[in-house]
Amino acid sequence: MDMPSAQEAITSNKHAWDESAQLHKDTDNWKNLLRSVADPGFSRLDSTITALLQDVGVAGKDVVQLCCNNGRECLSLFSLGARSVVGVDQSRAFLQQAQELAEVSPHSPEFVEADIHHLPERLHGRFDVALVTIGVLGWMPDVALFMRHVASTLKPGGTLVMYETHPFLEVFDPHASNPLLPASSYFQCDPFVLQESIVYEGLSEVAGPTSYWFVHTMGSLVSGAIAAGLQIGHLQEYPHSNREELYDQYEHQPAQLPLCFTLTATKR
Template sequence: MTGDTDTVTQANRRAWNASAHRHRQSEDWQRQRAGFADASFSTFDATVTEALIGNAVHGARAVQIGCNNGREVLSMLALGAAAATGIDQSDAFLAQAEELRAISPHGDKASFVCTDVYAMPEQLSGRFDLALITIGVLNWMPDLTRFLCAVSSLLAPGGRLLIYETHPVLDMFEPHGEEPHRPQYSYFRTDPFITEDEIVYDGSAAGKAPPSYWHFHTMGDIVTGCVRAGMQIAELTEQPHSNREVDYDIYVGNTAQLPLCYTLVATKS
């Protein structure tokens, strides 16, 4: 890891804030503004929809850590969550979340909290039945076990954590490289990627932003981190489809198919 956890976390916050305006300019933002006027509108794909339903999202007190612009918080409410809270450290993205909340018929059941994820507000401790982490959250975390302990603290006893993430194997490859199907990076790399590009995931050209830090975590790190955070692994399912940026679609449907994403369910002891 480069730098201490607090320094890296704040650097990533600045990078996300500087990138927020690009997301407001995207076609996805316009679709979300139009879509969330409908109470049934959801941005979830079939995999995470099935996983949420299977883990009793209906009637649950739900929380999403790393909620970005709140679209998935509102989507959990569309699936029947009793209430849903989104947590993120980017106030610029949470401003967008408040815009979507104002549009949604479920807005009165949604709330958003701006905080350092390593320092969760005490009033959130033990309040939730279901916690959700989705695509691209874990790799921004310089101290994965500490982060998962913070997530575990949000859950009531018996509460469930659902992770739907990019598979760590995918970080071995460089889709823009000369040989995109040849591993470029060690699975066990410990130094983060550092970039000064805006954080975008729609395939558009990125401008400049403050430096951000993307960390490698193996599947063993993730599973062990959940266990050390006081949770029991209930299910781990690896998937061959990509839930990452469109650049990674070149890894879908190959004869020698890589695992491209996964769902993990863990239960608070």
């Protein structure tokens, strides 16, 4: 199979995300979100990323979340005292959900529809903190280019905060008869070609538009951050899973795998 160009993959992925949005509506998770966001102290940030954001300092700061999905984490940042929050995502359908949640919330984030590779000029050099969370890096064809665009949003001295799936986890297939046997190379160059809808939070797989999932090593991520003018201040790996429930089986192993990580990096 011929691999797509980077722009073709980005366009396909945008379409797949838009198509998947409805699968996350009219679910118990969505109904719970609509009820919960009315609380001024609402948060969907787990203890790991909450502690890191508190350590970095979000109170009184201007924060951008890149690839914010339905905005639940944007709204959560207000519980940590953020002065302003902007959520950026290329999926119009998920941003419509974000706006629905914001209308119920007492807080007022701004949502911007934009591909990370084509950010509006008004977002450049504007933020104290840029947040990137679970399930973003795999959609990026070029992680070094992604890091340059992330860095472009930060003020000098601003900080990137990242909480992502560990790239080593990508070598395993959780559906395999032996899910602990490596199924692909850690150094895989071509993306995984997916033919099912993008679903999470325990939803069943269903057929959907073609999308492309890219594998990036930890070394390429760190090198990309450095090349983007970001100074690494913190990198920590964890044995807990922060992605779909299917990956919980990799926790509590006799020889434990790294399942996720946090990283902070400051713009010089």
